[in-house]
Amino acid sequence: MAPADAGGGNRDAGMNVLVVEDEPGAREALVELVKELGYGASAAGSVAEAEAALSRNVPDVCITDLGLPDGDGLDVVRAAKTAARECDVLVLTGKGSIRAAVEAMKAGAHDFLLKPLKAAQLATALSQLSERHDEARSLLPAALPDPAAAGGLAGMVGRSAPMLEVFRLLTRVARSNAPVMITGESGSGKEVAASTVHALSRRAKRPFIAVNCGAISPTLVESELFGHEKGAFTGADRRRAGTFEMAHGGTLFLDEVTEMPPDLQVKFLRVLETRTFRRVGGNEELDMDIRLVASSNRDLAEAVRKETFRADLFYRLNVFPLRLPPLRERKEDIPLLASHFLSQIEEKERRGFKSFEERALAALSGHDWPGNVRELKNAVHRAYVLSDPPEIQTEAAEAVLTDSGAAELRPVAGDEGTWPAVPVRVGDTLQAVEKKLLTATLLAVKGDKRVAAELLGVSLKTIYNKLKEYQLEP
Secondary structure (H helix, E strand, O other): OOOOOOOOOOOOOEEEEEEEEOOOHHHHHHHHHHOOOOOOOEEEEEHHHHHHHHHOOOOOOEEOOEEEOOOEEHHHHHEEEEEEEEOOOEEOOOOHHHHHHHHHHHHOEEEEEEOOHHHHHHHHHHHHHHHHHHHHHHHHHOOOOOOOHHOOOOOOOOOHHHHHHHHHHHHHOOOOOOOEEEEEEOOHHHHHHHHHHHHHOOOOOOOEEEOOOOOOHHHHHHHHHHHHHOOOOOOOOEEOOOOOOOOOOOOOEEEEEHHHOOOHHHHHHHHHHHHEEOOOOOOEEEEEOEEEEEEOOOOHHHHHOOOOEEEEHHHOOOOEEEEEEOOOHHHHHHHHHHHHHHHHHHHHHOOOOOOOOOHHHHHHOOOOOOOOOHHHHHHHHHHHHHHHOOOHHHHHHHHHHHOOOOHHHHHHEEEEEEEOOOOOOOOOOOOHHHHHHHHHHHOOOOEEEEEHHHHHHHOOOHHHHHHHHHOOOO
């Protein structure tokens, strides 16, 4: 994982690079650098010349400046993708043109590199692409089934129109390396969508590492992400790999990315720009080769406006936005999801269940499911416990819906406005009451864990710890 040597070494004599740059001096220097790194290189000084070069002999990689005399880098990206989907495009941009570079990535560019371009930065990017081209055939998953006929895609379940559109977008973006930003209400399946992106990608045989950005201890942030050397601080009795190292070659999933502390946002952005990092207490620069997928149940644009989330990091992560519909917008998927969860539970517990009574499925389908897919999964499990095989009984399904926190909430006036009341019975354990209150509070604030923490008078980390303790998070 050490950075590539900017001075040479033929890494892949078969990989050819087209350099598109209108300024002659810069073009010649970049061509020479590419050759020194051991790759074949050709050059073009305009969009027209690039299109002609692409029509003659499609390169493996195209490096293009954004500003060209007869167009811009977007035109080159489109021309390269028209000539061959396998041609990866790297866009050169200054700090003031990051928005334009993000648009180029939406059009199909692989990534963008900041100017002034450093030799080590280019060496790392080309080395990673070289490995990708070598392994592309062996790592590509088999042909995908029709999601409508199969009832889903990879780990995701659904046949409704909203989900078929999600599957279409997932299939398209998975084969690229573009960062994906998944948004949706709490419980809508964002981590499952992220793992599906990974499973359908060229990185499928490499690690998928999930990081909960709100649950990282502030004192251990750098160690968690970057790892540490032995003796780096008190208690560091051995070298430890961080999430960047563990995810090398694979996918890093940043769950609830809007909860990332401001100081961590700065450090994270630096790593994304340089593509290198150091372990805490170490001097060795390590390469970063990961596919980024992030998620949030909050309004990202609003977080940027309020300056709780950095705009430059937002542009880095929000290249391909993907919204997951709440379960109430795809109720026709409820019977399919319920049967899927029943099969999963039966496989583990082996009690002899095969299906639902018709009225039981009708009861589940009629519910609004404010907790989305996660709430449905938990309800099916409770109904499983209350039923006798071979079918989930109607009475059990109706009981778990009546007993759910969402169904029992009723509005009452309070100092903070109208908040739901949470029924508590004598005999309930303190743990059950705490779980019910936490669930109801999160439902009332639409999954915003930071607001829930403020209302309950605890830290955000406590909220995450309780969610994990009560298995309220997937």
